[in-house]
Amino acid sequence: MDELKRKTHGEPQGEGPRLEAEPLLSELHSQGHGSFVAPALDVPAVRAEDAIPSHLLRKESQGLPELSEPEVVRHFTRLSSMNYHVDKGMYPLGSCTMKYNPKLNEEVASWPGFAGLHPLSPLVGAQGALELMCLLDEALRAVTGMSQFCLHPAAGAHGELAGMMMVAAYHRDKKNEKDTVIIPDSAHGTNPASVNLAGYRVAEVKSGKNGCVSAESLRQVADERTAALMLTNPNTLGLFEEEVLELAEVLHGLDGLMYLDGANLNALLGVAKPADMGFDVVHINLHKTFSTPHGGGGPGSGPLGVNEKLRPFLPVPRVEKEGTRFVLRDHEPKSIGRIHSFYGNFAVMVKAYAYILSLGGEGLEAVSRESTLNANYLKALLAPHFELPYDRPCMHEFVLSGSRQKEAGVRTLDVAKRLLDYGFHAPTVYFPLIVDEALMIEPTETETKRELDRFAEAMQAIAEEARKTPEVVKLAPVATPVGRLDEGKAARELRLKW
Amino acid sequence: MTSYVGRSEAERKEMLHAIGVGSMEDLLDPVPAALRAKARIELPGAMSELDVRRRLRELSLRNIDPDGVSCFAGAGVYDHFVPAAVRHLLSRSEFSTCYTPYQAEVSQGTLQAIFEFQSLMCAVTGMDVCNASMYDCATAVAEAALLAVSATGERRILVSACLNPHYVDVLKTYCTPTNIEMVEIPEDAGVTDLAELESALGLGAACFIHQQPNFFGVVEETSGIGRLLSSSKALLVSCVDPISLSLLEPPSTYGADIVVGEGQGLGNAMSFGGPLLGFFAARKDYVRKLPGRIVGLTSDVRGRRGFVLTLQTREQHIRREKATSNICTNQALVALAATVHVSLLGEEGMREVAEQCLSRSHFAAECLSQLKGFSLKYDRPFFKEFLLECPVSAEALVEALFDEGILGGVPLSRFSGRAELLLVAVTEKRTRKEIECFVDATRRASERLPRA
The missing domain is CATH 3.90.1150.10 (Aspartate Aminotransferase, domain 1)
Incomplete structure (x- = not known):
């Protein structure tokens, strides 16, 4: 522990072990504590039993807890203190792009003109919102080279699903008989899940020794039944798919489509445009590349961009400019239809657009360069201490293996938990599946050299501990609000509510 | 130019040296030169914070005030x-700038709050289990239909004509690629035509989806719907307004198998229709088929109470193409707003x-x-x-x-x-x-x- 103190923060992170867990709302409940006061009723009171047949009314109370406002605020403030978050420190979750979330963006999205707008306001009262959506579409086109974006998908996986539905609609329209989508073995789990929901079978293509998909191996899997190749580029190893243009040629030769999972777009800004790489359809993540906060698991936003080939199939309603007015268009005969109650996570779009304005074209180009610099620098610092299964220049992220530590009985999970003690969030672990004991590290451009150095020191210290005192690593975390949690018990006993 | 990057030229040089490359552009060598040559982003230059505010203010003023x-x-x-306290707590970066609680030991705040959300929504709907949230009500309806198809093996779903037409549209989009048949049960004077429902059920169905109060605002005779469904193997999917359930009987009492709804009204702004808050609750029989994240209670190595993501073998990152849904990121912060809101009220x-x-x-x-x-x-x-x-x-x-x-x-x-x-x-x-x-x-x- 002394070592740890000296090398990192000076003291363990978190609030230290707690004697008592934070009570649940139900445990804090006291009859009569509720302090909410509704405005005085200035219209005649209508009793439920007079307006609605009594057999349709609730007979028993719901049992919702009653707390005073100070009790509620303290409860959630105490809960918040048990979270690790980007404003506190480095959060190197691979493929999640946990970069700094600018505060300006939060503020503008909360302005009444945006936050208070009803989605079915007369269009004359929503012109600013519709224009913002068009401007964001234009900016995303400039970044990716695609022809048009649909901003409705509420998350990356939602974009994937809509994208795959468009692929299916395209082939139906052309009467192509297709039943398979090819996915590399390094792909995100959402890819095969989305493909399945869109009615296709998944075929896997293996990545080669260099971590990339070769045109040769693709040719062995692809045939006339291939609807699309779903590719992440840079892939989940952080490597640029060098043969991407050849892959596109193979697919297009079969009238298959190229789908880009844009989770890793943070490496591509001003570096390579998806349209130029031959992609027909791409989803990107505003909550990754365009800095909107992840919210503990949403709301995100997964805009879907297409080229001319797929444009007719985009979801509705479409936002378009007619003369000087912005309008919504519902009736598009070839569209896959509606995918969201309204137009997606509008507040997230406002934040992303503010970010794009702040950075401008050159600032965006700098993002990819600085994030690539950070990843390669950190890789260089960590390579002596961890196995580097693909020892090649990486883009914005890279993958280590904990295989050396595993020999000493320390698993990647242990390394990840020990990192929490050192005051860092852990990388993505056990993914991609093709790397044994994987640690997938994405530092993002907003980490400073000093922070990267500190992270590398912590990782080095853990590698040393794994050799000398493996039990210390296996017992981690010890400096967190709770110790290691029993996931098996949670799944066996299934207590999902109070 | 700001990219929110804190870096001096000297640091950049030092880092390049450590990597062993000469320049920033050398870092991009893995990318074919032909691609790089065309990659410039043709957008205007960077703007100051003040100018960004001015630009966005202009846009916001073109909306209704x-x-x-x-x-x-x-x-x-x-x-x-x-209430103001909802916005205050939501703006804490401990909640807003973290991600999905993959590392449970440093995410207990998010995890316990989701567990509380699940508990509150179960109390409101009367159901046994609830997930961590869905994108919105429309996609929750669609996922409910997919669950019903998977649980019953039937590929025909019945939908009340009194269901919000946008939800019907989204349902249609989700059903098209896998050829799930949608049958509309007509409306009779503002409510679902029960005679039509009865005969449609007779032909077999995965589920019947209705809304209470329905799209026209009408409180339907749910007891009649429940009776018809009880003698059918089709699941009853109820789409509800959680605020109405302080007065109306919970869907569990009329036999709902799955309850979905829109929770935006619980503590969230309208924001031109997003983010919204879909919720998905069900009878416990379907817990292993639920889409999305679920938080469960457990204990740590010293026996202290704690919370983790559970039943993850349903999910895409484990099951891949066999997952119950492809959902990953959901609407966690919006669900937190609902949790705080209901606690305050x-x-x-x-x-x-x-x-x-x-x-x-x-x-x-x-x-x-x-x-x-x-x-x-x-x-x-x-x-x-x-x-x-x-x-x-x-x-x-x-x-x-x-x-x-x-x-x-x-x-x-x-x-x-x-x-x-x-x-x-x-x-x-x-x-x-x-x-x-x-x-x-x-x-x-x-x-x-x-x-x-």
Whole structure:
């Protein structure tokens, strides 16, 4: 522990072990504590039993807890203190792009003109919102080279699903008989899940020794039944798919489509445009590349961009400019239809657009360069201490293996938990599946050299501990609000509510 | 130029040296030169914070100023009151700048809050289990249908014509690629036609999906629906407004198998329709088929209580193409807002809000239906929303009211409905004065506008 103190923060992170867990709302409940006061009723009171047949009314109370406002605020403030978050420190979750979330963006999205707008306001009262959506579409086109974006998908996986539905609609329209989508073995789990929901079978293509998909191996899997190749580029190893243009040629030769999972777009800004790489359809993540906060698991936003080939199939309603007015268009005969109650996570779009304005074209180009610099620098610092299964220049992220530590009985999970003690969030672990004991590290451009150095020191210290005192690593975390949690018990006993 | 990057040229050089490359552009060597050559982003230069604010202010001012407008629009998104403490807690970066709680030991705040959300939504709906959230009600409805298809093996789903048409549209989108057949159960005077439902059930179905109160605001005879479903193997999927459930019987009492709904009204802004909050609750029989994240209670190595993501073998990152859904990121922060909101209001406050919606909407309906040529389309019980038949085009009426600072409802023409129908929602926020202004402005506008 002394070592740890000296090398990192000076003291363990978190609030230290707690004697008592934070009570649940139900445990804090006291009859009569509720302090909410509704405005005085200035219209005649209508009793439920007079307006609605009594057999349709609730007979028993719901049992919702009653707390005073100070009790509620303290409860959630105490809960918040048990979270690790980007404003506190480095959060190197691979493929999640946990970069700094600018505060300006939060503020503008909360302005009444945006936050208070009803989605079915007369269009004359929503012109600013519709224009913002068009401007964001234009900016995303400039970044990716695609022809048009649909901003409705509420998350990356939602974009994937809509994208795959468009692929299916395209082939139906052309009467192509297709039943398979090819996915590399390094792909995100959402890819095969989305493909399945869109009615296709998944075929896997293996990545080669260099971590990339070769045109040769693709040719062995692809045939006339291939609807699309779903590719992440840079892939989940952080490597640029060098043969991407050849892959596109193979697919297009079969009238298959190229789908880009844009989770890793943070490496591509001003570096390579998806349209130029031959992609027909791409989803990107505003909550990754365009800095909107992840919210503990949403709301995100997964805009879907297409080229001319797929444009007719985009979801509705479409936002378009007619003369000087912005309008919504519902009736598009070839569209896959509606995918969201309204137009997606509008507040997230406002934040992303503010970010794009702040950075401008050159600032965006700098993002990819600085994030690539950070990843390669950190890789260089960590390579002596961890196995580097693909020892090649990486883009914005890279993958280590904990295989050396595993020999000493320390698993990647242990390394990840020990990192929490050192005051860092852990990388993505056990993914991609093709790397044994994987640690997938994405530092993002907003980490400073000093922070990267500190992270590398912590990782080095853990590698040393794994050799000398493996039990210390296996017992981690010890400096967190709770110790290691029993996931098996949670799944066996299934207590999902109070 | 800001990229929110803190780096000096000296540091950059040092880092490049450590990597062993000469320049920043050398880092991009893995990318074919042909691609790099075309990659410039043609966008204007960086803007100062002040200029970004000015630009966005211009855009926001081209929208309705909600502070100067009385909102009577609903159809899925409502103008409910949000206490200041909700916004305050949501703005804490401990909640907003973390991600999915993959490392449970440093995510107990998020995890316990989700567990509390699940518990509260179970209490509200009467169901056994609830997930961590869905994108919105529409996608929750679609996922409920997919669950029902998977659970029953039937590929035909029945949908009430009184379900929000946008939800029906999304359902259609989700059903198309896998050829799931959708059958609409017609409406009879504002409610689901039960005779039609009965005969459709006779032909076999995976589920029947209905909305309570339905899209037209009507409180349906759910006991009748429940009875029909109880003798069928089809699942009953109920789509509900959680605020109404402080007064209405919970769907569990009429036999719902899955309960979904829109939780935006619990502590969240309207934000032009997003982010919203879909929730997904079910009987415990279906817990292993639920889409999305679920948090479970457990203990740590020292026996202290803690929370983790559980039943992950349902999910895409483990099961890949065999997952119950492809959902990954959901609406965690929006669910947190709902959790805080319900905690602040409590049982009594939630009931008070529901009662005020009932009283205020009935007052508005009473006043509006006394205007010449206006009437309630359906003489049925309603909760906070009702369908008004107008002597003029509803769209023209809404536009005329808009000039007076009133968002007078949603013309059904926006849902391809008849032009003279207006869907009016009245929440606890609308004062008597606002309602009276609305009624008066409606009277004046209708005298001016051409007859429908």
